[in-house]
Amino acid sequence: MIEKDIDIAVIGAGPAGMAAAISAREKGVKDIILLERNPFLGGILIQCIHDGFGLHLFDQNLTGPEYAEELIQHLIKAKVPFLTEAMVIDINAQKEIRVVSRQGLLKLKAKAIVLAMGCRERTRGALEIPGTRPAGIFTAGVAQSLVNLQNLKIGKEVVILGSGDVGLIMARRLKIEGLKVLRVIEKLPYCSGLVRNRVQCLRDYDIPLHLSSTVIDIHGKDRLEALTAAQLNEKGEILYDTAEVIPCDTLLLSVGLIPENELSRKAEVRLDWRTLGAEVDDYVETNTPGIFSCGNVLHIHDVADYASQEGFLAGERAACRVRENQGKVLRFPVNASKEIKYVVPQLIREDCRETELKFRVTEPFENIRIIVKNGGETLFRKKFLKIMPSEMNMVKISSDKPLDKVYVELEKTEIA
């Protein structure tokens, strides 16, 4: 076993982790290691062959692999040490890390850790769909990997359950690959994915989107043969008289992403039940001092660029933490009205005068105003014609007083 002291360890080399390692290095910390369990850098970007990446960060419309290569080139130029095929199996609150790697078992003791492990997909088991257990049922991201990286044909006639972005992207991809994409089924009365994906992936290819519907049964012994779909009423109850058997051999699930926080828990990092990610302050630092969290392991992002921006912040702050150990700092909670699903950061440090709040709403709203207050002071006030849960909102706030009573609320306005 190799034992080593290190300044910063970054876990996960996706859009957030690579950005964190780059910014920590650019802040002058040399003793860094970027750990990645795959044999390549880039994380999920490599299988996201579609375009739409980099618009915010590089001012270019790139595909996932191109976006990854931009960051990898940056990483190599900045001389950031990285280790692929290195899987972190354990960490603790003392910032000791155990890694299984080609060099054997590594035991690292870090001054700061950046968590950037990303997320995983919700599976059929979590949905508890009744029926048989045949082959041919994939999560959308697994299907994406099989088609785009493994060059496999996954089936002939496809139904997609859930209208998350990966499902919409895969609907288009499979249609182009010559498969029959019969429909996308979404239990909510609105699409979960971004409007641009609904338009360019479904509408462009005449793929029907069935809202307020779900899959209630799965048929087939060895391979999927058919599924039963039904509509839901406004309470979300199944309307059995609408049941319809759809013959198909493939079902993709695009029903949500869950931050992958098993390691965070081992380091005694407190999680937020709304985001399922860590509870962080405006430095994206968790309750375990010196452990930072960024990207999809912190909360689910809809755009990779924003995950990278969060990574840059995490790397920068981790670099500061290596240099100076802070004393006790007070952190004030950020509160929000019930229409706001979550706000990141959940806490703001007493010395903070300027930060960015990221939040999502619980359901679609029209003609509303978003207001951010700090006690009696209004820090932000803006009208929105439409606000969707699929879009993460970002609001910059600043004050010359401590941000000790920040409250995000949604106010209905008169129709324009």
Added chain:
Amino acid sequence: MVKNCNIICILCPNCCDMRVSFEGKEILELEDARCPRGLEYAREELFNPTRTLTSTVPIKSHYWKTVSVRTNKPIPKDRIFDVYEQLSSMRLAAPVKRGDVLIENVLGLGASIIATRSVLE
């Protein structure tokens, strides 16, 4: 003949669901667009819709089974499947570098197929 259709503008998060009536190559009426960019978007989408095609091509290499590719500029939407057809018989061998032109001026559309990832060995 006057035709009507709905176009969702995707230029900003407002995502206006616009009602358009048009005749030939002329837009007669545009409803529910909240800003002037909607008209330009509707015109493009109706008379000259273009998209970037992204796909993969099998590759012989040490580790990778595919290399991802795209058109280097948007192509007419109704030629997506024709261009995809051109890729289906293609086989590559490493090394391929990101940006390498794999098919120049594909089907005379003025766009080339380029690699979007490097596969060096």
